[in-house]
Amino acid sequence: MSQIVPAILEETKEGFLKQLSRISKLPGIERVQVDFEDGIFVSRKILPVTEIDALNPAFHWEAHLMLKEPKDFLDYQICGFKTIIIHYEAYSLPTALKIAVAEIKKMGFKVGVAINPETDVEVLKDIEADQYLLMSVTPGNQGEKFIENSLNKIKLLRQLLPHAIIEVDGGVNETNIKAIKDAGADLIIAGSALVKAEDMNLAYEKLLKEIQ
Numbered sequence: 339m340s341q342i343v344p345a346i347l348e349e350t351k352e353g354f355l356k357q358l359s360r361i362s363k364l365p366g367i368e369r370v371q372v373d374f375e376d377g378i379f380v381s382r383k384i385l386p387v388t389e390i391d392a393l394n395p396a397f398h399w400e401a402h403l404m405l406k407e408p409k410d411f412l413d414y415q416i417c418g419f420k421t422i423i424i425h426y427e428a429y430s431l432p433t434a435l436k437i438a439v440a441e442i443k444k445m446g447f448k449v450g451v452a453i454n455p456e457t458d459v460e461v462l463k464d465i466e467a468d469q470y471l472l473m474s475v476t477p478g479n480q481g482e483k484f485i486e487n488s489l490n491k492i493k494l495l496r497q498l499l500p501h502a503i504i505e506v507d508g509g510v511n512e513t514n515i516k517a518i519k520d521a522g523a524d525l526i527i528a529g530s531a532l533v534k535a536e537d538m539n540l541a542y543e544k545l546l547k548e549i550q
Contacts, residue, residue, distance in 0.1 A: 340519040345529040347373040371400040379406040380478035393418035423450035459495040475508030481530040484509025489521045496522035516548045
């Protein structure tokens with residue numbers, strides 16, 4: 339069954355703690371994603387991992403690194419993240435990406451590899467990751483509109499990698515989450531649909547109802 343994964347993207351520690359408090363109260367949540375941006379790979383720079391305190395081990399924490407060629411993952415381990423997601427486009431050479439994947443695995447993390455909307459899913463065929471993330475918006479900001487062609491990319495990736503864990507991130511809302519699930523997504527990231535909702539619990543219930 340597809341799983342909803344709330345996402346946190348905040349510029350300040352105060353904002354992070356506020357969203358963390360709200361998300362922690364959602365019923366049945368098992369996994370939470372935290373976005374990191376360096377102002378280089380994407381234009382925005384947000385709260386670095388060094389400013390985040392130890393995370394609640396009751397959840398499976400994913401660190402989505404929208405960073406240029408990340409190489410040092412120790413701070414994420416100290417913080418309590420279990421999965422590290424890196425971007426295919428963040429590395430100048432495929433060999434550099436594969437070295438990073440191997441290093442992440444060596445440290446005991448699960449590893450995810452993400453691709454941007456303009457990147458062909460075929461590039462993921464030869465990358466041995468634990469999960470594969472398809473960006474369904476241009477990365478950098480929450481609240482962007484879902485790119486409809488992403489549904490075709492999910493279906494194609496499912497054909498290429500039938501047993502893969504497929505994750506979809508960007509523009510998810512009440513009107514498209516069922517189509518995303520039906521296309522083959524296992525993990526569906528909900529960012530602004532939750533964090534910008536006045537009543538997060540109600541927004542979560544509506545999303546959940548669509549995929550059950």
